[in-house]
Amino acid sequence: QKEVEQNSGPLSVPEGAIASLNCTYSDRGSQSFFWYRQYSGKSPELIMFIYSNGDKEDGRFTAQLNKASQYVSLLIRDSQPSDSATYLCAVNAGGYQKVTFGTGTKLQVIP
Amino acid sequence: GAGVSQSPSNKVTEKGKDVELRCDPISGHTALYWYRQSLGQGLEFLIYFQGNSAPDKSGLPSDRFSAERTGGSVSTLTIQRTQQEDSAVYLCASRPRGGANVLTFGAGSRLTVL
Numbered sequence: 001q002k003e004v005e006q007n008s009g010p011l012s013v014p015e016g017a018i019a020s021l022n023c024t025y026s027d028r029g030s031q032s033f034f035w036y037r038q039y040s041g042k043s044p045e046l047i048m049f050i051y052s053n054g055d056k057e058d059g060r061f062t063a064q065l066n067k068a069s070q071y072v073s074l075l076i077r078d079s080q081p082s083d084s085a086t087y088l089c090a091v092n093a094g095g096y097q098k099v100t101f102g103t104g105t106k107l108q109v110i111p
Numbered sequence: 112g113a114g115v116s117q118s119p120s121n122k123v124t125e126k127g128k129d130v131e132l133r134c135d136p137i138s139g140h141t142a143l144y145w146y147r148q149s150l151g152q153g154l155e156f157l158i159y160f161q162g163n164s165a166p167d168k169s170g171l172p173s174d175r176f177s178a179e180r181t182g183g184s185v186s187t188l189t190i191q192r193t194q195q196e197d198s199a200v201y202l203c204a205s206r207p208r209g210g211a212n213v214l215t216f217g218a219g220s221r222l223t224v225l
Contacts (some may be wrong), residue, residue, distance in 0.1 A: 006153075032143065032211065032212050034212075034213070042218075043202060043216035043217065043219055044154070044202075044214075044216050045216070046213050046214070046215075049211055049213060067176065088154065090214075092212045097142060097161065097166065098156060098159060098167050098169075099144065099156070099160055099212060099214060100156060101146070101153050101154040101156070102153055103152060103153030104153050105147070108143055
């Protein structure tokens, strides 16, 4: 079982719709959870991180964490063509500093 | 510096040659990470440094790969006797001590082994 799993996609949504990206992780000791965005040919950049169960909102982005189900999601409201990228989920076990990435989900927002 | 700097940005080498990839982290960032990203794939963890020591080398694919960090700053990833399967983008990231474990990435070094 992979440590961090994501559906590779592509996930296609029309402009203005909500895009829902999902991630599961295997280490129950994980404490910090991150979403990075990577445009083609570019390096990953942080969108947001979450520590606690529940939702965390930042503009059009909402991260959701359910530690009991070992599940993290990212919602993008009012999706724009500029949101088209690969979204990487990353997990950290807190005191142990390794940050493990999933393989990413490719999102395509159709104008 | 203002960001994480990696060099070279592009390296083409022949199979069997040694290569060195350099990473200069953000000034004051104590932790430094190396990842590898093959075409169309996710980020594969290679090694992590806290200061000059490497608590976790578990991701290094083979003994042909080594890395060091000096002065708590610049890091060098060395690949000996390169193979075609080493072709990938090698990404370096750094983060400050404490706080959220948020990584800032460099632009990467693209390695092509012919």
